[in-house]
Amino acid sequence: GQNIDQPTEMTATEGAIVQINCTYQTSGFNGLFWYQQHAGEAPTFLSYNVLDGLEEKGRFSSFLSRSKGYSYLLLKELQMKDSASYLCAVMDSNYQLIWGAGTKLIIKP
Amino acid sequence: GAVVSQHPSWVICKSGTSVKIECRSLDFQATTMFWYRQFPKQSLMLMATSNEGSKATYEQGVEKDKFLINHASLTLSTLTVTSAHPEDSSFYICSARDPKGLAGGGEQFFGPGTRLTVL
Helix, strand or coil, X not given: CCEEECCCEEEEECCCCEEEEEEEECCCXXXXXXXXXXXXXXXXXXXXXXXXXXXXXXXXXXXXXXXXXXXXXXXXXXXXXXXXXXXXXXECCCCCEEEXXXXXXXXXX | CCCEEEECCEEEECCCCCEEEEEEECXXXXXXXXXXXXXXXXXXXXXXXXXXXXXXXXXXXXXXXCEEEEEEECCEEXXXXXXXXXXXXXXXXXXXXXXXXXXXXCCEEECCCEEEEEC
């Protein structure tokens, strides 16, 4: 079966760095997405990885290792507004998005 | 980036009534749209995949006669919750696939969501 695993909840301090991991097992792979979702709102796109390596975009970076079925989202210089759920999603061979359950990130002052 | 709108943003209705939610891709043509449901503190649950001009594909456990999906044009898909009951109260989110997006056209752009409350 297809499976996406990520931690349920994480807590970090304002100004610090946090890494949210995601492991996956899917039928085929056409890329991995990270989305941010604030409570009561729809998800918004953060990053897309299809090749191994690190993609950096401002305070956010995303890493992918296809051989290990592993990705992480790295958030630097955390701000209170980064408190949200972070969703990992893998596009399978049929171009369907397989969603993780999301990681709720709590930022403390 | 591609923009997807959803209407209404929220709706309150009485039990037994039907509610229609619209999803529109504003600046691109979406051959495929998706409907999700999200209960409080839970992840997105894909309900159905809607392809323009054909019948929707429903996920296991989703009643197709209760959740009617119509994708009559390349920019509009509608979800009708028929005979709504309190247990149907949820956050309904649509997304549209932009053929020119990332992942060979697989990237999905999300609407803002519709919060349905059935009394």
